[in-house]
Amino acid sequence: MAGALLFGVLVPVAFRWGTDIDGWLLPEQISTIVATASAITLGLIGLRQLARLPGVEESIYCVPALLVSFLLALAALLMLRLEYNRYLFPISFALTIVWVFVAHALNRRYRTVRLAIVPGGEVDTLGAIREVEWLPLDTPTLPRGRLNGLIVDLRQDLEPHWERFIADCALAGIRIFHVKQIRESLTGRLEITHLSENTLGSLNPDALYLKVKQGLDWIFALVALIVLSPALLLVGLVIRLESPGPAIFRQTRIGFRGRPFKVLKFRTMHHDGRPGDTLASAVTTDTDPRITRLGKFLRRTRIDELPQLFNVLKGEMSWIGPRPETAPLSKFYDKQLSFYGYRNIVRPGISGWAQVNQGHVTGADQTLEKLHYDFYYIKNFSPWLDLLIAFRTVAIVVSGFGSK
Known part of the structure; x- marks a missing residue:
């Protein structure tokens, strides 16, 4: 977010006006800075919300998400009849797109999701999902390197040493996911085998x-x-x-x-x-x-x-x-x-x-x-x-x- 605001807002304005403070303080320039900053913030928040849904590659949706937010900002400027810089507004949009693509490319290269798997139950079905690096465990010991969470089939009866291991991981700040929960978030499908109070509550729409x-x-x-x-x-x-x-x-x-x-x-x-x-x-x-x-x-x-x-x-x-x-x-x-x-x-x-x-x-x-x-x-x-x-x-x- 900070990089996008710097690269998409301040860089084009600085390139246009440099050290000319009077140019920075022109009413049309202030309106442009506020509008582009708001559009970038709204667009990236929306993109982050979309990225939480299954099957969403952020780099694919960054253009439509930011296009919608910039169009909304432009509509607000026109409705409020505010002057804006017609040259810097599209330039800010283009530079923001470039920045987001670069940031996501770096993030994708160095931030692969790694999830450890406690054996037993339905965890064997996760291997077909390729978006994640799966780390099956043979013993109650955490693998080396960065870890994004621990997957467990919570419906099975676990042996005491695995239960202690899961409790220790939770106390250490490692996120624990039920196998059904992680499969749902990655596939976009919710399987229901029986109804319960929790099931009905989660299925009631807003x-x-x-x-x-x-x-x-x-x-x-x-x-x-x-x-x-x-x-x-x-x-x-x-x-x-x-x-x-x-x-x-x-x-x-x-x-x-x-x-x-x-x-x-x-x-x-x-x-x-x-x-x-x-x-x-x-x-x-x-x-x-x-x-x-x-x-x-x-x-x-x-x-x-x-x-x-x-x-x-x-x-x-x-x-x-x-x-x-x-x-x-x-x-x-x-x-x-x-x-x-x-x-x-x-x-x-x-x-x-x-x-x-x-x-x-x-x-x-x-x-x-x-x-x-x-x-x-x-x-x-x-x-x-x-x-x-x-x-x-x-x-x-x-x-x-x-x-x-």
């Missing part, structure tokens, strides 16, 4: 953010519909011209607190006049012959989901949340998978944590993995996780990841 998010969803959906309305009308017209049938496809989905609602999508399949609420019609395969030529493009780019902005306005959906499942599939999975219905404790979303990590799923095994992603989202329900999903959604729209 009620305040739930209300705030609903208001922001409504505002952004209204603005998006106003801006995109000509494009939406054009897409609907092209769909009608390509194949007979309505432009909008309506299907019953299970939403917030288990309530059914009609989700809206652009039609991407040939219209056969049959209801789309059966179990067979709810499943889409990789080479589904029902999908039209235009439909493939709409699905790959997720344009077919845009009519769901009306569902957001009606309070049935959110921009981000677990994807709403069809009524027959929801009923089927509820019988097959424990706690499946708990995913409806938050509003379903146009995009979600499972979609940006896993993509489209069909089988029960994949749906169980999707459920673990949904539970992770509910437990870590926050604006930072929503922001990360928004960034990744833009990337998958470009790449077409996970579409069917």
